[in-house]
Amino acid sequence: QSALTQPRSVSGSPGQSVTISCTGTSSDVGGYNYVSWYQQHPGKAPKLMIYDVYKRPSGVPDRFSGSKSGNTASLTISGLQAEDEADYYCCSYAGTYTLVFGGGTKLTVL
Amino acid sequence: EVQLVQSGAEVKKPGESLKISCKGSGYSFTSYWIGWVRQMPGKGLEWMGIIYPGDSDTRYSPSFQGQVTISADKSISTAYLQWSSLKASDTAMYYCVRRTSLVGGTIDYWGQGTLVTVSS
Numbered sequence: 001q002s003a004l005t006q007p008r009s010v011s012g013s014p015g016q017s018v019t020i021s022c023t024g025t026s027s028d029v030g031g032y033n034y035v036s037w038y039q040q041h042p043g044k045a046p047k048l049m050i051y052d053v054y055k056r057p058s059g060v061p062d063r064f065s066g067s068k069s070g071n072t073a074s075l076t077i078s079g080l081q082a083e084d085e086a087d088y089y090c091c092s093y094a095g096t097y098t099l100v101f102g103g104g105t106k107l108t109v110l
Numbered sequence: 111e112v113q114l115v116q117s118g119a120e121v122k123k124p125g126e127s128l129k130i131s132c133k134g135s136g137y138s139f140t141s142y143w144i145g146w147v148r149q150m151p152g153k154g155l156e157w158m159g160i161i162y163p164g165d166s167d168t169r170y171s172p173s174f175q176g177q178v179t180i181s182a183d184k185s186i187s188t189a190y191l192q193w194s195s196l197k198a199s200d201t202a203m204y205y206c207v208r209r210t211s212l213v214g215g216t217i218d219y220w221g222q223g224t225l226v227t228v229s230s
Contacts, residue, residue, distance in 0.1 A: 034214040051216040093214050097169045101155040
């Protein structure tokens, strides 16, 4: 499976909203409602932020939301805060028990 | 509290063997799948494979089939990732993860990572 396509970088000012896209195919993102998003700060392990396209785990602020249209999933972060600056990875189930990740997006809070 | 605690960083020479570990606690270790994810220096995440410690059912990503071996010892709640002959291209951070199910399934917890460096 090829990696999912994410923008290399996005940026926004505190309080603004940003959206990170994640484009796959009908064999992964488009074929299943099993898209998740992970936040990774430098030198740290990734943290689950969104699962099953739009669900938020307990403890994740409601500023984080997920959606999907066709073969593209999106993560939107509203009310940007300095601590949101991190790398973000999307992940999709790709059939035959396999997961495929996006290449990662670096979010800069200006 | 769910925790996945991995073994420490390793420095190895090409051709050497290696086995790294991941110990789960705070949940029923035999009821969840444990997977492994590679992150090469400065790069993104790659899915390697998965094991169900309850019965050792194991599935590999095609890219890693035959390159590594995933195993588990449920008596000590520990999963393993091993190489029989390391290459320089195996240099990476390796994360163990808990996955909620085999079909679909979310990675909901990550270990802290084990850095493997392969250099002559």
